[in-house]
Amino acid sequence: MEELTTYELPVSGAIPPELTGWYLRNGPNPRDAASAHWFFGDGMVHGVRLEGGKAVSYRNRWVRTSTFTDGAPVRDGQGRADLTAGVANTHVVHHAGRTLALVESSFPYELDCRPGHELETVGPYDFDGRLTTAMTAHPKTCPTTGELHFFGYGAAEPPYLTYHRADASGALVVSRPVEVGAPTMMHDFHLTAGHVVFMDLPLVYDRQARGMPYGWDAEYGARLGVLRRDDPHGDIRWFAIDPCYVFHSLNAYDDGRGRIVLYVCRYPALELKSLPTLWRWTVDLTSGKVVEEQVDDQSGEFPRIDDRLAGLDARFGHITRAGGPGAGPTPGALIRYDLHTGTSTRHDFGPGRTPAEAAFAPADDRPGGPGWLLTYVYDASKDTSDLVILDADDISGGPVATVHLPQRVPYGFHGNWIADPAR
Known part of the structure; x- marks a missing residue:
């Protein structure tokens, strides 16, 4: 796939004029079209610029990591990890004025989203060496x-897990090791107003595994x-579960009665035909027990909320239903859950x-409050993609707007709406 910059994109419907900023999404896109595993492809960020009710531009750029530009190995000649050597292919977030492309195996890479410098790679970011x-x-x-809460995990030697916290200005102020029994793949975690919750799950480092170096170990x-x-x-x-x-948490919160409520997309095991469904875990800090409940039997992934309610009792959550291994011809849909009433609505995108x-x-x-849901949608009949904008309070209705993109956006992972700073 080539890198493009295209202006004045065609639109069906009307883009809300309140949307001024970037919709950015990251994902793996191997430059040489070969990769040992989908997760290993070079990071490519696809961005649509919205402003004044118009789709001003689309552009896609590979993240210029040292792996991409120089073929830098993950480890040096002494076996030490080079944390600047990664593919930065999983997420793109904004905090304390910086836009960061992320992958869990290395440092983040900073992107430049200023006018005239859109999506250029600044370089690796290590919180000023901390x-x-x-x-x-x-x-x-x-x-x-x-504050920005996060963690890092690794397999070379203990500590296999470290918790970090950066303050609102972006300064790294907390780093502490967390003792776990083995190097496990920890993709996500939970944050509430009063707690951080880690998931130590049985996907354990396996040097002999093909492709991904992790294997399922229920024991x-x-x-x-x-x-x-x-x-x-x-x-x-x-707490045992x-x-x-x-892979992904929807949200978590403290219920004010000594319990932590967690919503997750749970796989019963990480096997070929295993599909995730929405579950609720309630951790009782007094009794020491966890109640595990399945919320829905529809499979889905990539859960999101209004991030301004992260760690609080968010009423609504959204999950993408896009099929998966063993799912068959699952129709593409977006499901909106009312977590207070237990009901759901959906938007079907069509065959x-x-x-x-x-x-x-x-x-x-x-x-x-009110808002919109933004997602890239691939249309197999045309081999192209659109940016679809839905009214979050009425997702079963038609799109508010559909921005027609000049090329296909490959399947990818995560992204964000990054609004321009208020003037």
Whole structure:
């Protein structure tokens, strides 16, 4: 796929004039069209610029990591990890004025989204030398404090897991090791107003595995580790759960009665025909028990909320239903859950149209208020993609607007709506 810059994109419908900024989404796109695993492809960020009710431009750029530009190996001649050598292919987030492309095996890479410098790679970012581990692709920003919470994991030697916290200005202020039984693949975690919750699940490092160097080991067990945010170097309480795997959390919150409520897309095991469904875990900090409940039997992934409610009792959550291994001809849809009432609504994109993750873009400054859901949708009949904008409060209706893109956006992972700063 070539890198393009295209202006004045055609639009069906009407783009809300309140949307001024970038919709950015990251994903793997091997430059040489060969990769040992889908997860290993070079990161490419696809961006649509919206402004004044118009789709001003589309552009896609590979993230110029040292792996991409120089073929830098992950380890040097002494076997030490080079944390600048990664593919930066999983997520793109914005915090403290920086836009970061992320992959969980290395440092983030900063992108330049200023006018005239759109999506150019600035370079690796290590929080002014304070970050000494890899960084998860799923950091969480606290809407109350502005802090960025994240972790890094690795397989070379203990500690296999380290928790980090950056303040609202972007300064890394907390780094502490977390003791776990083995190097496991920890893709995501949870944040509430009062706690951080880690998922120590049975996908364990296996040097002999082909492709991804992790293997399913149900005997390892599964557990949740709860750390109080007001005591970041304190003890972590561990709670056993049934063996499973979770790539992505929807949200978590403290219920005010000594319990933590977590929503996840849960796989019963990480096997070819295993599909994720939405589950709720309730951790009782008094009894030490976890109640595990399946919320829905529809499979889906890439869960999102209004991020201004991260760690709080968000009423609505959204999951993409786009099929998967063993799913058969699953129709592409977006499901909106009312987590307070237990009901759901959906938007079907139609035959041959496959949606990706949908990010929330707010209409005003009220967390949990009105807004839109933005997602790239691939149309197999035309071999092209669109940016589809839906009214979050009425997703079963037709799109508010469809931005027609000049080329296909390959299947990818995560992204965000990054609004321009208020003037």
